[in-house]
Amino acid sequence: MLWLSRTTHQPHRDNNMKVSALLIICLCLILGTLGKPQFPEQEKDPKFWNTFAQRTLKNALTLQNLNRNKAKNLILFLGDGMGVPTVTAARILKGQLNGEGGEETVLEMDKFPFVSLAKTYNTNAQVPDSAGTATAYLCGVKANEGTVGVSAAAVRSQCNTTKGNEVTSILRWAKDAGKSVGIVTTTRVNHATPSAAYAHSVDRDWYSDNEMPAEALQDGCRDIARQLFENIPNIDVIMGGGRKYMFPKNVSDVEYPNVAKHSGTRKDGRNLVQEWRDRMETQKGHYVWNKKQLLSLNPNNVDYLLGLFEPGDLTYDLERNTDTDPSLTEMVEVAIKILRKNPSGFYLLVEGEFADIDKCTFRPGYKGCLDIICLLSPGPFVSCQNHFNLTQNNGLADSRSFIHIKPSKTKF
Incomplete structure (x- = not known):
């Protein structure tokens, strides 16, 4: 806080300036301390979070008479970084695109009968990232910033803290329960959010072995792309970007053969896509890399689908090549048609990556915001927003997250 004096007497002004300077220094010291929060030792244990969640749910269920029937299917839509602002x-x-003022517009999620807020943070960070928050909502355990699928006992980038601190995701639970499972994202399939569904990594940036330090590889840690195919090898549907992390280093990309930055990155020489195709050849498995291939599939003849539509992240919807790249809606429709064949039901994680307010604010035409509107189109789902960035006018933004629940009347 800066305190200003209205007097013109020089000595007083000098004193006030000294006081103000001291206050600023003290404030900086305090904020510096807050920047390195210390969290209780018990928060490193997944049981702490599981017990806390069960107690909270039990208390909530006593407040009203809710439908407690078991759901057959669950679709979780996530807008990465999509907070209140x-x-x-x-x-x-x-609303403005429809010629209205805008404020009076009602989104589909505004119509949900149940809306709640959940506190969002990492155990070691007040404003969280996508990795730690993905671990929280997919595994039920809060974690350190930059880690996926591990508890807070695991330290970022320290490979030797991985073993014994792995946590289980809802995708794994659904698969073990006999359900079909799928992941659809507009980012890389081995990015922070989707990777928490299947991987256990102390660093969200270990997309392939090319991004990993030699020490981590020597200690036995595996890159996230490998874990996608090895940890839960029978994920029924995988769609998104990240193609280059699946191919050997310098192997040209099928869509951009003359662009070096889109070439394969793997140092181990493995072709993970071909390995997947070989394994799924007799199990009605199909690999596609463009829209035409995807939409030409007959879901009745497909039990497993791997779709990698870009070397890295997919593009904004307005910038998307509509001839070669499928929309999020098209990917989800195909995914549901494949997954719903299972009489035991299915679980599907859908992520709209480009919802962060900074991503749409600082790009011409606010194109990212249109992706948010696409994500909020009608449909039965649970929608979570895991974090958003500090882009409000003054100081810290509210870092809470929405959880929206809309009962489904649609038969899948």
């Missing part, structure tokens, strides 16, 4: 911006933009 971002949703407000999307609501206004949608």
